[in-house]
Amino acid sequence: MMTAWNVLATAQPHQLQRLFDILRPHGEFQHAPFRGVIVGLVAEPGALFEALLAREARKGGTLAAIGHIVPIDRTFGFEPEALEALLREAVAPYAAAIAAGGFHVRMERRGLKGLLHSQPLEQALAEHLLALLEGAGQAARIDFSDPDAVVVVETLGNLCGVGLVTRALTARYPFVHAR
Numbered sequence: 001m002m003t004a005w006n007v008l009a010t011a012q013p014h015q016l017q018r019l020f021d022i023l024r025p026h027g028e029f030q031h032a033p034f035r036g037v038i039v040g041l042v043a044e045p046g047a048l049f050e051a052l053l054a055r056e057a058r059k060g061g062t063l064a065a066i067g068h069i070v071p072i073d074r075t076f077g078f079e080p081e082a083l084e085a086l087l088r089e090a091v092a093p094y095a096a097a098i099a100a101g102g103f104h105v106r107m108e109r110r111g112l113k114g115l116l117h118s119q120p121l122e123q124a125l126a127e128h129l130l131a132l133l134e135g136a137g138q139a140a141r142i143d144f145s146d147p148d149a150v151v152v153v154e155t156l157g158n159l160c161g162v163g164l165v166t167r168a169l170t171a172r173y174p175f176v177h178a179r
Contacts, residue, residue, distance in 0.1 A: 010067035072161035102143025
């Protein structure tokens with residue numbers, strides 16, 4: 001499996017191959033070794049998202065194959081005991097984008113059952129970001145109901161990708177969202 005990707009997509013049930021066929025012309029895509037997951041490397045995630053909207057307008061039915069898609073800014077390999085420290089470093093740049101808004105962290109763990117626990121990692125990363133923001137004089141808050149941003153952590157076995165999904169992204173692209 002590719003170790004660097006900048007988009008992760010999930011398919012609706014029984015739509016994996018159709019979604020793969022839709023995405024393939026836009027970059028280098030591979031089926032991940034987890035059910036319903038495709039990872040890809042594209043020139044620009046925003047251009048892919050626009051192309052998907054355009055295809056939907058032309059043909060219809062494109063969006064029906066998509067569970068969700070998230071942009072990924074950074075990928076890295078990890079050992080379970082080192083993941084939290086690596087994630088603290090990886091998500092720190094998002095503090096500037098969050099600023100004084102509402103946010104939360106969402107981790108989708110695939111593989112390593114019993115070795116990684118999503119909820120404690122989500123909480124630790126949110127607390128880390130809050131501390132960074134408070135140190136910068138920002139009054140950000142945790143918000144699950146209507147966040148301005150969601151910090152996305154996606155693991156595929158011992159590979160991890162992180163990204164930021166903003167309100168603007170989800171408003172423009174209904175298929176871009178954190179689970």
